[in-house]
Amino acid sequence: MQKVYLGVLAGVVPAKVLAAARGLLDFIYYAQYQSHTTKTLQHMQEALDLFHANKDAFVDLDIREHFNIPKLHSMLHYIISIQNLGSVDGLNSEGPERLHIDYAKKGYRASNKNDYLAQMAKWLQRQEAIDLRTMYLRWCAELLPYDETDEDVPDNGDNDNEDSAEADNHDQVTIEITNVTEPYCVAKAPAFPNTPLLRLEQAYGASEFLPALKTFIQENLTSHVILPNEYDRYNIYNNIRVILPSNLMLVIANARKQFTRHPGIAMASEAAITCSL
Numbered sequence: 001m002q003k004v005y006l007g008v009l010a011g012v013v014p015a016k017v018l019a020a021a022r023g024l025l026d027f028i029y030y031a032q033y034q035s036h037t038t039k040t041l042q043h044m045q046e047a048l049d050l051f052h053a054n055k056d057a058f059v060d061l062d063i064r065e066h067f068n069i070p071k072l073h074s075m076l077h078y079i080i081s082i083q084n085l086g087s088v089d090g091l092n093s094e095g096p097e098r099l100h101i102d103y104a105k106k107g108y109r110a111s112n113k114n115d116y117l118a119q120m121a122k123w124l125q126r127q128e129a130i131d132l133r134t135m136y137l138r139w140c141a142e143l144l145p146y147d148e149t150d151e152d153v154p155d156n157g158d159n160d161n162e163d164s165a166e167a168d169n170h171d172q173v174t175i176e177i178t179n180v181t182e183p184y185c186v187a188k189a190p191a192f193p194n195t196p197l198l199r200l201e202q203a204y205g206a207s208e209f210l211p212a213l214k215t216f217i218q219e220n221l222t223s224h225v226i227l228p229n230e231y232d233r234y235n236i237y238n239n240i241r242v243i244l245p246s247n248l249m250l251v252i253a254n255a256r257k258q259f260t261r262h263p264g265i266a267m268a269s270e271a272a273i274t275c276s277l
Contacts, residue, residue, distance in 0.1 A: 005021065006021060009021055014057055016054040016056075017054070017057045017058065017061070020055050022050065023049070023052075024047075024051045026047035027047040027051065027078075030047060031078055033087060033089065034087055034089045041079050041082065103124060104120070106123075135224070183242070184243065185241040186237055187237055190235035190237050192235070197209070197210060197230050200236075204236075210229075
């Protein structure tokens, strides 16, 4: 298709549209080179500049409203990546194509073909809930079992065996679950759903939100292989109440901490702790 694309467009579309198409096609062909020189990278940059200089023709003709497309943005990093990491002839787009099957085609097939966008979104939410539940069950299965009967410890009156059993108990991990029906309380629907990362950084000052979130996931959710990126959207809640476990040192039977959102501040701006003694 690319070989005949320009020939089909010639004489049919305006000159700026043809120039933008030629620049984009030249860039794609240069990117497929198995090896590069300074001259080929220069031609590659010139082709990209030609596309950007003429792409406004699509907006003028009401074909597109904007060019905020991740694939087009990634083209800006091709030359630097080639200079640092080598040619990209061994790369392909099979990964995104596979995600298109999982997240688009299967969702459409699960709908009744009427108002399918809303049904596809609901289907994706349910699939994500199933995946999260599966990850949680897998994590629970990896926890060390705790036997309260101590049936494996022989009772023969030998002090050495008792010391050894005590040492084994010290090495054993015990998970204590407090009798809390609701460990946290949050609204059913977020106050600001599907908020882009740019708004988090500009409106709330959360400039380090994305790296902090990645670090938290890498340290606490090791089985979570998919990390968030700058194109994800996040739900913002006005506040969340977290019930803290009992602390015998402070003689607190129940502690409730409330975090409140405040514009212009990265994380929680107000924290009110109410303790019932």
